Amino acid sequence: MDYLVSLLTSLSAEAIAPTTAAFAIAAIGLNIHFGLTGLVNMGQAAFLLLGAYGYAIAVIHGVPVGLAIVIALLTAIVFAVVLGIPTLRLRGDYLAIVTISGAEIIRMVGRSSLLTTVTGGSNGLTGSSYRDSFNALSFLPEGSTRILWFDFTNNGVNGWWIRIVGWGLVALLSLMLFALTRSPWGRVLKAIREDEDAVRSLGKNVYSYKMQALVLGGVIGALAGIVYVLPSSVQPDAMGRSMTFFIWTALILGGAATVFGPVLGSVLFFVVRLAIRTLASDVIPSSIMNTQQAEQFSYVLVGVALMLLIVFRPQGLLGNKKELTFSV
Template identity: 65%
Template sequence: MDWERILTLVAGELFAPTTAAYALAAIGLNIHFGLTGLLNFGQAGFMLLGAYGFAVSTIAGYPIWLAVLVAVACSVIFALILGIPTLKLRGDYLAIVTIAAAEIVRIVGRSTALTDVTGASSGLRGDSYKATFQALSPLGDGSTALGPFSYSNSSSNSWWLRIVGWLLVALACVLVWRLLRSPWGRVLKGIREDEDAVRSLGKNVYSYKMQALVLGGVIGSIAGIIYVLPRAVQPDSMGRPMTFWVWTILLLGGAATVFGPVIGSMVFWAVLMLIKTVMREVVPSTVLRAEQIEQFGWIIVGVTLMLLVIFRPQGMLGDKKELAINVR
């Protein structure tokens, strides 16, 4: 077994653009659930809207800054449409509504009636919207090797995308750190613990929940942009499984923590890569084919999520006192 190659692949996952995108999505979900106690099971919907908003705007000829603003605006509008009628719901009811809303976004995206805009089930090709982002790269053309890692400087799965993605993760972590220590953040944590008590103090609980939903959704939409820059915008790749992976990452790292979503994303993708790579090496194709090994890896993810919720809901960095897993 070529352990050098396996460990290189695993280490590469620690700072891959996909890892950064999921870390951002989990940070947004952390604002929803970790800080406010909102059971949002529709984070993939925010990510898909961000991806579509950016890609469609770029294809239409908008500059990159305006395309990003369109993506953010899409997530804000979606949060308002979703939140206005539903934020008075609690617990399981809110979870059902949010997962249904995300599915509506996915189904609309793959509708043949919108083929000219969204590409329907085929999605939008990556080379149709990546040029403006790649043009901002100061790294030039070609590729660069750092130790065992060699990637292109600017195109698709590049060093430039890694730099931007992890810089955004760092900025999001700073934002959450400041929120946790701000009066606004303390009100959110109070809502998570006992919203009736916060309401009795004269705070507008509904307004604070809406602000948290919008902010977490905006971060989710930016995560969607990072997620699709090394690939295509394909609606079925950003459905229910994506939301459950983001939840697994958040619970693995620790909700209501600053670095929990980041550590969770890095461990999640590195371990998943390790499992699948080792299994391809040691399991004969007569026992499990390559596609079956891929599916088995996700079975392990599902089992991991169940075990986390049962035995360590606070995750690696979390404090059990901070985690309101039993939302009323």
Template identity: 60%
Template sequence: MDFWFGLLQSILQTAIAPTTAAFVLAAIGLNIHFGFTGLMNMGQAGFMLVGAYGFGVSVVLGAGFWAALGIAIAAAIIFALILGIPTLKLRGDYLAIVTIAAAEVIRMVVKLAVLQDITGGPSGIPGQRYRPVFTELSPLPEGRTTIFGLSYANTGVDDWWTRIVAWGLVLVFLLITWALMRSPWGRVLKGIREDEDAVRSLGKSSYAYKMQALILGGVMGAFGGIVMALPAAMQPDSMGRPMTFNLWMIMLLGGAATIFGPLLGSILFFTVRLVLTSLAGEFIPSSVLSAQQTEQLAWILIGISLILLVVFRPQGVLGNKKELSFNV
């Protein structure tokens, strides 16, 4: 009984964790890129990295919270322009190759030893160097608060303040996405996804709309990177290729071209992995599977589940097959 109660509590902790919210934010941006516009962006982790380091480096160099946030947003916009201007005329696999390469270039640049004093190199930037400007904004009183059996400090490293801000951003970006996709601008994006030539024949600049979508989704990814770095530390390898693949898994799991797909996909992704590892650790003897092997088994089962999902329900949990017409 204690195991099942502990498992339920762990599921709740995982579902509201800032990391889960960070993945939701980045997946919402990726959904704008691919789900609504049809852009095969395989470098969303690059936008997260640019946003996180734009914020962290600015704070380390003396900027305040709002100035650092503005610099992070500007860095994501500049990255989107540099990436999009020469590449948005590409389609399908070619765009995917370029975007994943660009994200890897950014990661390698951040890890350069010559930038050690600024970016921290491969070790990254410890959270205590940039987190104080965020915690100082907290209006919550000192102490701890317990809600539904979950107890955290009101303000600190693993705190309610970070969770409130993270999930508040998720709510804001979901509302923005919902409003934009119901607008004429959003309908043009869907038209580009389904038949770009038809949109151009109506006098619309598909290139301009795709650039706008790339910038918007990239800024959302930058916010995801900032939220992911706030509770812990800023480390370049934590936002590499696996991050982008996980974001794609989350988006496809919840349903591409849906408003709440990234939210549901992220929660399912983290909770299912937690349940699999917990059950395996509890009921499979350590002589059969070690803790490391249990984690690997969970990833294998998640991968198999994704394959089955793509084969038998490609639209995801919340998706609609009518939204799966892509001109890529």
């Protein structure tokens, strides 16, 4: 009984972790790309990495937090425009190949030894070099606070302050997405997803709308990158292809083209993965499966579950099959 209580406590703590919030934000941005507009963006991690680098480097050089966030978002906008100008006329697999290539370019540039003095190279940037100015904005007193069974420090690396900011952004962006899906702009995006030739025949500038969607989703991705690195550090290799695939997993799991699908999918992704990893480590003898293998095993089972979900419920847990007629 004690073991079950301990496991449920760990799983619920993982559900509200800052990393989970960051993935939910990133999935909301990807939802604008794919769920609303039908853009198969396989490089969402690049926006997270640019947001993380833009914020961290600016703060390290003495820029105030607010201005550092603006710099991070402007960096994502510039990248979205540069990426979108030659690629948004592509569809389907071709767009996916180009976007994943763009993300890899950003990652390789970030870890380049030529930029070690700026980006930290392959070692990245330590969180202690840029985190203090964010924690200084906290209105919470020093010490720790217990709410229900959650007990975290108020302003620590993994405390209540970063949780409040992260999940507050999730709530605001979910409301924004709710409003956008019901706005004329959002309806045009959905029409582009269904049949962009028909939208173009009505006199709409499809290219412009796609660019707007790419920029908006990229800016949200940059916000996710900032939240992701605040309790940790900026590591370029941690924001590579795998991260993009995990964000896609969260989006598809919850349901693309839905408001709360990205949030639910992110929570379930991390909770289920932790549950599998914990149970595998505790139940299976270390002679058969060590901790590292249990981590890999959790990804395997999550992947199998995703495959089954796509086969038997392709619209995700909250999705609607009517939203799946993508012409990409």
